[in-house]
Amino acid sequence: METVFELSEAHKSFGAVHALSSIDLQITKGERVALIGASGSGKTTLLRLLGAQLAPDRGDVRVLSCNPLGLGEGKLRELRSRLGYLPQDLGLVPNLRVLQNVAAGRCGRRSILGSLRDLILPAGGVRRRIYELLERVGIEEKIYDRVDTLSGGQQQRVAVARALFQEPAVLLADEPVSAVDPARARDVLELLTRLCEEEGLTLLVSMHQLDLAREFFPRLVGLKHGKVHFDGASSDLGSEALSALFQLGDKAPDS
Template structure:
């Protein structure tokens, strides 16, 4: 099976801060992986490395078979268009409609002039495609609704549709359910994993909710102080590993999650 990501001894520094420290791991195409760990453990930086908005200070990173250090500006732009990202705060434009926000998902694949035109007058094919996506995520009636009028859960689903409109081979989501209640969080994580299974894209999600990670993902990667301290199936994450990862007792961790 081909690799979506290959990291070999990757370190990422921001000044004196070592955010990712000598990380080596491989994620296969089509895998579903959750990144877990305490706040400040490096989960967001790892997501940024994988979508190439951050670059390794040391080590080697390959995305979909391409070594990042060898890419030109143009080839990096093309590579990024194959990787969808849901940022932690979703990155939606509040004073645009749902359909306009979804159209922005292909901004990196189109010229500036084409993108502006599509925002003002979406094509029939784009409108039909976006309507189908919003139907799949459960908010088809919000096609022309301003994002500022949507609930937190509905905004999440617009962000999912925007990422899917890009037709990515990989979807990265950084704490996608941090701003919603537990019931909606569970529905959103289930939707992401279902879509990954249906469409075949690689899914990597950072999660604070440990129980959601254990319920929906076959592989967990635990980070602490920028290092991988756990990589395996949920049922192999025992109390000892939890306490090492979070420096809390297992009971305290489950209460916090």
Template sequence: MTGTDREAFRLEGVTKRFGDFVALSDVSLRVDRGEMIGLIGPSGAGKTTLLRILAGMLQPSEGRTLVGGHMVAKLSRLELRAVRRATGFIHQSLDLVPELRVVSNVLAGRLGFGGLWEALRLLTWPRRDDLVEVHRCLERVALTEKMYERSSKLSGGQAQRVAIARVLFQDPTAILADEPVSAVDPARARDLLEILARINAETGKTIVVSLHAIDLARRHCGRLIGMREGRIFFDRKAEEVTDAELDRLYDLGGAVT
């Protein structure tokens, strides 16, 4: 149960500073494979920074990041790319290329597997098998009819689902999602989280998702991590988190001692 082969991510004493601003201070954390974790807390608590460090997109100022047992700081460029291929990231800003069609944006999920040639191929004449796979991924987010639509024409919720389809096409072992539902209405938000939860249940992918909507987090995530001012405020099973704790987490006036 506690063997390192079950470990997806581990942070050891991680601190991240941007200039004078301390985004994370002394955070230690372990995420096992197949978990679905909700990351909650007020704005500026360091959720995005934490996710980006887990994804190997930021280097901590102090402490160590281990992904699948590998120390990120010790990886070569190629190894780092391999680690990133195995971790999918859904950004708050989605980061689709709006000038490209949906299909190209989904195909971009696998750019980590090839070089310049693959990129040219993606833009000009993608492989038939890949297109079929893209279709399947879009089906899982119920968006097949938009496959050849231009991404700039999508609504916020549709763009969000394309971002998920891109991660599905990438087929990573873990998915990190940064505020994936902040820009969509409550009904869409529920749909999206159900999609994520189903992926977690059906494929056993590790999922870490940062959320503002606490009720959604409690309903879909097995474990909740509350963050405040760059520190972990609580970290326990979703059903064990009390309302009083949540109130304290978001209570701006209350002293945190």
């Protein structure tokens, strides 16, 4: 199987705070993996490292067979464009229409002029593709609405469509269900897993809801204090590993 991510002895600190320590991890094409752990376990830092948004202080990180540290600005931008990233705050522009927000997904793949044209007046083919994606996430009727008029759930679907418009090889989602009720959380995860299966994408999600992680992700990577404490099939995560991951009173440097 093709390796999508490979980390060896990766470390990341922020000043005196050790966010990640001695991370060894390999993820292959098409896998669905959940990074789980309590708040402050290092999930977000690891996700950003895999998304080529952060560089390790020590160790080796390979993303889609590339070492991001060895890439120039143009090649790094090209690599990032192959990584669909859903930040926890979604990163949408509230006063722009849904159409323009989704079109922004390809800005890293086009020239400045082409990107501006897509944002200001998307061509017919671009509009058709965006409409198709919005149809797949269930909000095609909102294509000309401003984002700030949408509900939180609808905005989340806009962000998913924007990530897919990049035509990525991987979808990375940072705590996509942290602020929603259980019913909506299940809807979000069903949407992400269905779309990634249809598109043949690798899916990597950070979350702390263990029951949902077990339900939707065959493989779990458990983090605690910036270290991997569990990496295996969700069915193999026993009570001992659980108590180690979610022990009350633990404090950690980073989420």
